[in-house]
Amino acid sequence: MKYKKSREATRLESNGDGGSQKGGGDVPPSIQLDIMEHRGAAAAGGGGGLGTGGPGSASFFEPWPEPTPGSGSGHGSSGRAGGQEPPEKRLTLFALRLAVLEKAASGLGKLDFVWATVVLLGGFASTLCITDFWCVTVILVGEGARVISRSHELEWQHYATQTSTAGGALRSSSRFFRHIMRAIVDPAAAAAGGGGGRDDDARARAALFQRQIVAFMRQRAWHAPDVSLLPYTGWVFVSRKIGRLLNWLQVLSALACVALSVMRLWKHDFGDPDDSRNMRPALLLFYTLALVEALLFLFEKAYWTWKVSVCKLLHQVSDECELGAYGLVSLKRFFYDAYSRCIAGSIFDGIKMDLVTFAEELILSDFLDEQLIAVRILQQFANSERSASDTLRKVGTTPRSIERLVEMLNWKRPEEEEVRRCAAEIVSKLAGKRQNALRVSGIPGAIESVTSLLYTGRGPPVSGMHPQLPGAPADDKHGASPASRGYDHLPFNLLGLLILKRLARDHDNCGKIGNARGLLAKVINFTQASPVLLRNPHVTDSQVSAVKRALKVVKMLVSTTGNTGKALRESVAENVFTVSNLRDILRYGQQHRELQKLATDVLTGLAMDDSGKEAIVATGGVVKLLLSMFFNSQETELGCEAGKALAMLALESEAGCAAILKRADVMDQLVSALQDGDARRLNAARVLRNLCAYSGQQQRERLRVVTRALPAVLKATMVDRDKILEVSVGLTTVICKFIDGEQFAAELRGAGVADERAYVERLASILGQYRYPEIRVPRMRRFVVQQVIWLVTNSGGRGDDGGGYVELLTEVGMQRLLESIADTTSELECYHVFSGSVGISKHRKSFSDIVDSALELIDGRRQR
Structure with a gap:
């Protein structure tokens, strides 16, 4: 199944990448990265968090409070919004009522069968008139067969609800072979069913049908609904037809029972009363029991037909569950499962079922159609506001379900594309909850499975050249293999990056991401965006969404705390594409301010360590771009981020100070910025202090210009508070050296x-x-x-x-x-x-x- 990139990217952005994280407060915090995701608040899409300049925000110049255990789990106390009952409860209640009628009818049938065989045929067989004898015999044979075969009829009906991956095209063995021959001779005509249409549509349908044929041929077990029970019988004895046949036979048996019972009760000429004094009441009881039992069964069928065909119960529940076009098939299968449990065991067994449990059972199946039903249900419920909390909690506490979903991330065959996409979206939702994220990452090979989603269908980048933007056409020489052509990798790339972003909220997961072989390089490759793309005013969000998510992942990795963070920053800085990719975004991304802000945040994080400072200084033009953004940016937030990066770059780094001082007017511009708003003068004061404190002796004469800033700094010392006051006193201490x-x-x-x-x-x-x-x-x-x-x-x-x-x-x-x-x-x-x-x-x-x-x-x- 093919999905449009723009629609997919828009929907995925609404899952956690769409909103900006702005907070209140006039004075921005110290040099910082937006680490809101590490605190678990981002999962809720909430308001002001860390790095927003509001009260309580953290920065690199102040320690970050450790997150409380379980923060960000998001488990609510109520299961459904507004106290609404799950829609599938109407189906399980319907199954319960049908089971009551069915068991009552079956019980009466068994009693009637025993009464007839023991009393009538056993005691009065020689005295019964020929009419009663044959009526009793026909009723016994029909009702006995119906009661005994009822469970088997349910089994056939249950099998009939299963759907083939080929969308119902493979109905029988004979039709199957006809379609194969047709597809081989004329694929387009076979897919179009002999009708006309556009050539492109015909070719697409032909390709889809052939993929479905391949999928069916690869199954090592028979698909139950399509099994032909007898050779050379075609569709007549296909198993999906047997359930309908048994159902109609049971209805006819019940109607015959009603007709015979009413006829005999109406005439009640049960022979000579003197022949047997007890035969008359025995026959009356038999016909009455047979009539009641048959009427109960027919009432059950009428109630079934009324609710399903007239009241459209399945359609109503499907609409309430928002399951879409596949809802009827899924709900019919769910209903038969619940009904079969009520019949086979206690009548209350079926009402214990729900769609999430049903999907968790099907997800372990070996058949693709059952897996598709399962992941579709879980995907829809995980995206629904009223059911997401319950669904994610239930799936997240079932290890085998999480393991199966993670395993599906590795499935790369074209016919498994939709199953894989749905599984990836469910895993991304699970990773949005802190406890579930820990369970996902705790599965052996989980990070490697997520890495498989980042495959783009292209070979590694050519030495000395940048990797291509995700979604861009691949070069023929280093392009995708023929087997992967037509496979849309971008939705999986977006989901893989989203999963990594949500997993990276946990410190331990950041270490696992850094240790996964080749993963960090793949993420950094996604941060590359061509100048043509960045300058295009008509570019859609989906075309830059992969770059944005990759930058968010890298930002979270470089802001990781402790020794893990230090190792990650060194690994990111060692990648030869990292800083050059960020430079391109700063240089050409004027139409994508969010990308520029993320790139600046990454540079700030890298500048915390000497290796990152060296990489930034060694990449030409980066410091110049940061200075230009700080001095000339019309957006206060973006200019502040550039100022934080410059201040961090100059901290205890003579090389960083020298790179900043290469601009001739930098000191004059910084001194002038001290007269601007709180945000700009805070960062300007930090940069000036670090330049004066850590520059080499050869720069001392140029730094004397900073003495012109002393009146403004002393004035700020007398009147300002908090961060402005702190940096003003600190700047005074270094100015006094001159x-x-x-x-x-x-x-x-x-x-x-x-x-x-x-x-x-x-x-x-x-x-x-x-x-x-x-x-x-x-x-x-x-x-x-x-x-x-x-x-x-x-x-x-x-x-x-x-x-x-x-x-x-x-x-x-x-x-x-x-x-x-x-x-x-x-x-x-x-x-x-x-x-x-x-x-x-x-x-x-x-x-x-x-x-x-x-x-x-x-x-x-x-x-x-």
Whole structure:
């Protein structure tokens, strides 16, 4: 079955890739990646999460709280929205009522049979008149055969509900061979059934029919509905016809029973009463029981026909379940299963069934038609809002069902395309729940099965050239094999990437993804997009959806915490296509801002480690593009992401600083950005601080321009809060390396600060406010203490040796504040960057040593 790419991609995007994750707050967070998926909130499609700039958002400059166990599982307490009953309950209730009538009729039939054989034929056989004898005999033979064969009739009817993969074309052995000969001689005519039509449609139908023939021929077991019971009989004795034949024979038997019983009860001329005093009541009882039993059976058939044919019960349930065109076949099979259980065992056995359990049983079948029924039902229920929670919970807690679905991801034959696609969509839904994702990834070979979905039908990329965009025409030399031509790989690529994205929310799964052989390279290959595609204003979402999902997967991998994240970042950085693919998106993706934002986030994550910094700097044009986006982007969010990447690139990297400073006007632009909105000046201040702190000595003269920013930075120190305040104090500490005490005093006055006392009091108030380490601003106290040390050692504003500032610091209680801080220092304040709750880039000097140095300096200057 063929699916249109645009429709498939649109529907898959609505499953979890469609919405943007924006949050509130005027001040964006520190350098960060959007790690909402790791917290489990993205599964619900909720609002503001991490990395959105709102309150409580996390960044690389602050530790991320560990997710609580079971977060993101999404298990609701109620099974159906609004308390609605599952539609299939109407079918199981119908089966229960039919079973009651059937068992009542069968019970009466057995009683009547015993009464006739023991009492009438056994006791009155010689005295019965010829009419009663033959009437009793006919009724006994007919009803006995009906009661005994009832279960077998149900079995035949049950088999009749099974459908062939060929869509009903293979009805019998004789027709089967006729179609084979027809397909060999004239495929188009065989597929079109002798009718006209367009050539393209005829060829497509012929190809589909031949694939169905191949699928049927490959089965190693007979398909029960199409078995011919006797040779040379054609469709007459095909097993799917036997059920109908037995059904009509039973109806005729019941009608004959009613007719004979009514006729004899109406005449009631049961012979000479003197011959046998008990024969008359015995015959009356027999005919009455036979009449009631036959009427019950006919009432059962009438009730069956009324509900199914007149009330259209199956159609109603199919519409409510939204099963589509295949719903009637699936529900008929489900109904017969429930009815057979009610008849074979307790009448209550059937009402314990539901469509999900029914599908889980069929999914283990060896027949493709049964597997197709199962995955269609599970796919529909997993996509339905009112049944998704129950369905995913039930399937997710059944190991054999998950294992079977994962196994189906490896099926690549053309006739199994729909089964594989439905299974992949179900697995993607299961992976959206945290607990189910752990179960999926825990199956041996599950990650490798997901990897098989990323096959594009093309060979590996030619050395020195980029891989082609998914969905683009393959080169003949390195193209798909003839067997895979016509197989639409894009929907499977999209589903595979979606499954990986949802699995990557868990830390352990990220490690498994990184360890899977060849998987990371395949994902990175999907991040490549040609300039022609990116510049095309008429491109559809489906054509770039694979690139978008691949970027999301890579982004989540490079933002993984701990040693696993470090190893993944190194693996991603080592791939020679990674940064060049991201560069193309930044350069040509102006019409796809979301792709550019994702590419920038990936670069920010890679820049956390030295290997990533080296790869970014070594790829020409990347830093220039980031600077251009930061300075010229009309979108605040995209510009902020570029600023975060630049700040991370310059952190403790002389090469990264040199790459940024290659642009002639970069310092002037950064200083000017300090006058813009909170988001831009926050990132500009971070970039400036890292440039001043980690650039080489040869860049010192160029960096002196940063002194022009000191008035704005001091003003921000006096009035701003939280992240802006933190980075402003930190930038002040590095700017002060380029000036002396007198210049600093002049800059204070230029910033509108009344006097030095006001500035010292502000520093003291900051330490008083942050008496304990704060996760949102982990370097706040470090920067303030470093500025206090500079005031004591390098300022001459109120004394030749800084003694004036010592007096002011003593007056505001700075020594007491420092002693209090010395008792509350923590490892949190010893790192530049955090990967989760693990510090990555450690300061050269611990915070406790800095506090001790400040106390010693103040004590030493006071004693002079």
